[in-house]
Amino acid sequence: MKKPLEFAHQVLKEVIKSDDIVVDATMGNGYDTLFLSNLTAHVFAFDVQNEALLATEKRLSAAGKNVIKISASENEKLLTENSSVKLILDGHENVRKYIKQPIKAAIFNLGYLPKADKTVITKPDTTLTALSALTDLLVIGGRIALMIYYGHEGGEQEKNAVIHWVSGLDQKVWEVFTYGPLNQVHTPPILVILEKK
Numbered sequence: 001m002k003k004p005l006e007f008a009h010q011v012l013k014e015v016i017k018s019d020d021i022v023v024d025a026t027m028g029n030g031y032d033t034l035f036l037s038n039l040t041a042h043v044f045a046f047d048v049q050n051e052a053l054l055a056t057e058k059r060l061s062a063a064g065k066n067v068i069k070i071s072a073s074e075n076e077k078l079l080t081e082n083s084s085v086k087l088i089l090d091g092h093e094n095v096r097k098y099i100k101q102p103i104k105a106a107i108f109n110l111g112y113l114p115k116a117d118k119t120v121i122t123k124p125d126t127t128l129t130a131l132s133a134l135t136d137l138l139v140i141g142g143r144i145a146l147m148i149y150y151g152h153e154g155g156e157q158e159k160n161a162v163i164h165w166v167s168g169l170d171q172k173v174w175e176v177f178t179y180g181p182l183n184q185v186h187t188p189p190i191l192v193i194l195e196k197k
């Protein structure tokens with residue numbers, strides 16, 4: 001059986017082509033950023049922690065990828081950069097400041113950065129602001145995957161907020177699915193997938 005993250009990667013891989021623009025909304029240690037950068041060079045990755053940018057830069061450089069780091073005050077760098085993976089030190093709620101073009105896919109990995117400050121977590125308001133912006137930018141046939149970790153304090157509220165929001169999307173325009181285990185004693189992550197029809 002596929003784990004939720006493996007399934008998330010599979011459904012994104014099915015639609016991403018090499019000239020597509022895609023977003024990693026929660027860079028963390030860069031596993032999803034690397035996954036996306038193996039499919040297209042046009043990756044925008046966001047995180048609020050410099051630690052995440054450094055870990056991701058290391059991971060991508062080791063894999064031979066071109067990387068550019070961008071902080072909140074220098075987004076004009078984007079105008080001249082086309083072929084590097086963009087690692088953006090800013091919250092995903094500000095995605096519209098950086099991305100004006102239509103996107104094909106996005107991934108969120110909600111929660112905290114493993115082995116780092118567990119008080120820096122994704123939050124319902126900012127997550128929904130980003131999700132709303134990214135669903136607007138998404139092309140028809142594009143997909144968004146949300147891996148929802150919710151075992152930590154505040155996680156359950158964020159999970160409920162996301163599920164409530166996506167459940168309200170118009171079924172004429174959106175396909176919305178969940179995938180995750182139902183019989184486990186701990187709180188393993190669940191996956192929510194959206195596709196614009």
Ligand SMILES: C[S@@+](CC[C@H](N)C(=O)[O-])C[C@H]1O[C@@H](n2cnc3c(N)ncnc32)[C@H](O)[C@@H]1O
Nearest residue numbers: 026027028029030031032047091092109112113
């Ligand atoms: C579960 S981790 C992501 C794991 C990552 N996808 C990976 O492959 O390693 C969640 C990340 O979201 C980041 N985060 C928290 N609030 C954020 C926000 N408003 N915008 C972007 N990232 C945020 C945290 O700093 C943390 O690194």
